[in-house]
Amino acid sequence: MSELRWDPLKRHWVIIAADRGRRPNDFLAAEPPTPMMNCPFCYGNEDKTHREIFAIRPSGPPDSPNWIVRVIPNKYPVLRVEGELKSRGHGLYDVMNGIGAHEIIIETPEHAKGMADLSPEQIALVLKAYRSRILDLRQDVRLRYLVMFKNHGLRAGASLSHSHSQLIAVPLVPPVAVTELKACREFFDQKGRCVFCDIIDFELQSGDRIVRDLPGYLIFAPFASSLPFELRLFPKRHSHDFALLGDDELGELAFAMKDMLLRLKEVLKDPPYNFILHTSPSLMPRPGRPDFWSSIEYDFHWHIELVPRITPTAGFEWGTGFHINPTPPEEAAAFLRGAPVQSP
Amino acid sequence: MSELRWDPLKRHWVIIAADRGRRPNDFLAAEPPTPMMNCPFCYGNEDKTHREIFAIRPSGPPDSPNWIVRVIPNKYPVLRVEGELKSRGHGLYDVMNGIGAHEIIIETPEHAKGMADLSPEQIALVLKAYRSRILDLRQDVRLRYLVMFKNHGLRAGASLSHSHSQLIAVPLVPPVAVTELKACREFFDQKGRCVFCDIIDFELQSGDRIVRDLPGYLIFAPFASSLPFELRLFPKRHSHDFALLGDDELGELAFAMKDMLLRLKEVLKDPPYNFILHTSPSLMPRPGRPDFWSSIEYDFHWHIELVPRITPTAGFEWGTGFHINPTPPEEAAAFLRGAPVQSP
Numbered sequence: 218m219s220e221l222r223w224d225p226l227k228r229h230w231v232i233i234a235a236d237r238g239r240r241p242n243d244f245l246a247a248e249p250p251t252p253m254m255n256c257p258f259c260y261g262n263e264d265k266t267h268r269e270i271f272a273i274r275p276s277g278p279p280d281s282p283n284w285i286v287r288v289i290p291n292k293y294p295v296l297r298v299e300g301e302l303k304s305r306g307h308g309l310y311d312v313m314n315g316i317g318a319h320e321i322i323i324e325t326p327e328h329a330k331g332m333a334d335l336s337p338e339q340i341a342l343v344l345k346a347y348r349s350r351i352l353d354l355r356q357d358v359r360l361r362y363l364v365m366f367k368n369h370g371l372r373a374g375a376s377l378s379h380s381h382s383q384l385i386a387v388p389l390v391p392p393v394a395v396t397e398l399k400a401c402r403e404f405f406d407q408k409g410r411c412v413f414c415d416i417i418d419f420e421l422q423s424g425d426r427i428v429r430d431l432p433g434y435l436i437f438a439p440f441a442s443s444l445p446f447e448l449r450l451f452p453k454r455h456s457h458d459f460a461l462l463g464d465d466e467l468g469e470l471a472f473a474m475k476d477m478l479l480r481l482k483e484v485l486k487d488p489p490y491n492f493i494l495h496t497s498p499s500l501m502p503r504p505g506r507p508d509f510w511s512s513i514e515y516d517f518h519w520h521i522e523l524v525p526r527i528t529p530t531a532g533f534e535w536g537t538g539f540h541i542n543p544t545p546p547e548e549a550a551a552f553l554r555g556a557p558v559q560s561p
Numbered sequence: 562m563s564e565l566r567w568d569p570l571k572r573h574w575v576i577i578a579a580d581r582g583r584r585p586n587d588f589l590a591a592e593p594p595t596p597m598m599n600c601p602f603c604y605g606n607e608d609k610t611h612r613e614i615f616a617i618r619p620s621g622p623p624d625s626p627n628w629i630v631r632v633i634p635n636k637y638p639v640l641r642v643e644g645e646l647k648s649r650g651h652g653l654y655d656v657m658n659g660i661g662a663h664e665i666i667i668e669t670p671e672h673a674k675g676m677a678d679l680s681p682e683q684i685a686l687v688l689k690a691y692r693s694r695i696l697d698l699r700q701d702v703r704l705r706y707l708v709m710f711k712n713h714g715l716r717a718g719a720s721l722s723h724s725h726s727q728l729i730a731v732p733l734v735p736p737v738a739v740t741e742l743k744a745c746r747e748f749f750d751q752k753g754r755c756v757f758c759d760i761i762d763f764e765l766q767s768g769d770r771i772v773r774d775l776p777g778y779l780i781f782a783p784f785a786s787s788l789p790f791e792l793r794l795f796p797k798r799h800s801h802d803f804a805l806l807g808d809d810e811l812g813e814l815a816f817a818m819k820d821m822l823l824r825l826k827e828v829l830k831d832p833p834y835n836f837i838l839h840t841s842p843s844l845m846p847r848p849g850r851p852d853f854w855s856s857i858e859y860d861f862h863w864h865i866e867l868v869p870r871i872t873p874t875a876g877f878e879w880g881t882g883f884h885i886n887p888t889p890p891e892e893a894a895a896f897l898r899g900a901p902v903q904s905p
Contacts, residue, residue: 224785231785239887244871366876374875391881441568441575493880527588531718532710536837537735543583
């Protein structure tokens with residue numbers, strides 16, 4: 218069973234995933250994984266995975282082939298649904314049970330296609346699967362935050378090459394989310410406006426960092442990009458919650474994501490990357506005690522953050538929390554804006 | 562000129578090192594650097610670097626060969642000493658001049674030796690160079706914090722293979738240091754004791770995470786290790802400032818570092834790693850206004866943190882700030898403790 222451990226100096230939780238129990242030799246094989254003959258995410262190998270949680274398929278029973286998008290539990294989950302959420306002290310330290318959930322969203326039955334190669338219609342179905350899983354997992358009150366993300370390429374942490382996203386549900390609102398939620402709340406408290414909406418206005422005025430300006434979405438390189446070619450995708454319509462999007466909006470978002478991923482693939486030759494969906498935490502209104510996030514509809518604005526993983530982060534970044542970015546976002550945006558990408 | 566940019570959502574500064582101006586093609590060469598015929602850090606190539614700032618050599622003028630340890634300015638500094646520290650607004654955002662310093666400590670004239678291969682006597686001279694540079698740079702009141710660190714191996718961010726450490730002086734106390742300094746101050750305020758001293762006591766009692774227990778230093782795997790085989794090296798004698806160490810203490814420290822690095826090299830077969838020296842920030846006492854860090858002698862305890870870079874950090878870590886560590890520190894410590902390493 219995994220556990221969360223608290224670092225009293227760094228003041229953060231770490232997930233010790235003991236079930237994965239990796240020994241020194243496990244780290245020595247540096248070879249990229251070869252394409253698998255028996256890829257567990259391909260048609261006909263549905264019995265090589267746990268039973269599916271959700272799927273989009275025209276017909277046929279669960280765990281049969283002919284699905285279009287399929288969601289399964291991770292075979293090596295970092296957190297598990299079973300058990301009670303408990304914490305305890307251990308000398309100076311603190312420990313919490315590793316309660317949560319860890320799911321895989323298989324984005325396509327086609328083994329060789331990356332997400333950038335999928336049709337906007339297929340990507341829209343993947344986004345529907347995201348929405349469906351988020352709405353379902355929010356019913357579990359132990360799970361305070363749902364992290365939907367994608368690792369593409371070995372250097373970005375993908376251990377299987379068949380295109381997939383992941384969802385990890387955690388029992389705490391994570392530090393990156395807390396910082397962002399507090400920042401936009403304080404901005405709202407001061408100015409009565411959403412900071413994300415202000416950023417959209419400013420970036421549209423300035424223009425230097427825009428990669429693609431679509432009717433419903435803006436893709437841009439953030440002013441303080443931590444990594445080269447970092448991107449953000451903001452919906453122009455204010456909404457705190459990705460899971461409230463209608464099918465039409467998901468269709469537009471799929472188009473925007475395809476555009477963003479194709480540009481990146483073209484300019485950086487299919488780089489490793491991660492993207493992360495930042496949406497509202499799961500709310501827990503309690504009688505007589507308003508939830509800390511109760512004003513979130515006004516102050517937060519869901520979005521997607523994408524980071525190519527083309528430079529290692531070194532000792533300076535680890536030791537300080539400052540990032541060094543050798544490519545100004547204005548230059549990165551110019552390269553991506555000019556990419557010869559045909560709109561789908 | 563580099564600049565620091567503030568991210569209003571993530572609430573951190575990023576260093577945009579425009580002098581390094583890396584374009585898409587610069588990221589595509591994934592090959593490890595081949596050993597250089599004309600390594601600028603080798604004897605006889607002293608004219609290929611900027612003029613030295615500091616050196617330990619038995620005799621001969623500056624920038625001549627026969628040095629033992631040599632400190633030079635980085636050819637591609639992320640921050641520069643020249644100029645005035647100024648900040649300004651830019652729409653929603655904030656920008657600060659990239660004032661600082663960036664130096665390279667060449668640890669040995671021998672091209673093929675890693676730090677683990679150096680004699681404890683040589684490592685002690687490297688540590689003396691650290692001390693000397695810290696004491697010198699602290700005189701510049703614009704530089705609030707000095708980050709001494711090492712990148713070993715391509716995946717840990719080293720771009721030249723000849724063994725070297727780096728020092729970057731920054732005009733702000735960085736977020737990782739602020740968190741740590743606040744954590745130990747609050748512990749001290751509550752309990753009247755140094756949290757680092759308490760951790761040493763607890764780890765010695767528990768024993769599970771000890772890698773090597775030396776008379777003056779403790780090497781252990783931290784309870785909430787973020788990465789597999791992460792290590793900390795704490796001096797047993799309470800002191801907030803590495804730069805106050807005497808030569809004897811540096812000699813003992815060199816012995817402990819050699820021991821730590823040899824064990825890691827043995828068990829993980831010369832893995833890429835970073836280490837970072839955490840020492841007291843540069844203090845700025847001002848008349849009538851006590852420095853925020855004025856009680857630091859009591860509450861802070863200098864130390865070294867080491868992270869092997871054998872697993873990529875993926876989208877989950879980036880998006881949450883939570884790390885997933887597949888190797889419990891108790892197991893990592895057992896492997897390292899049992900390594901067949903001959904004491905120097």
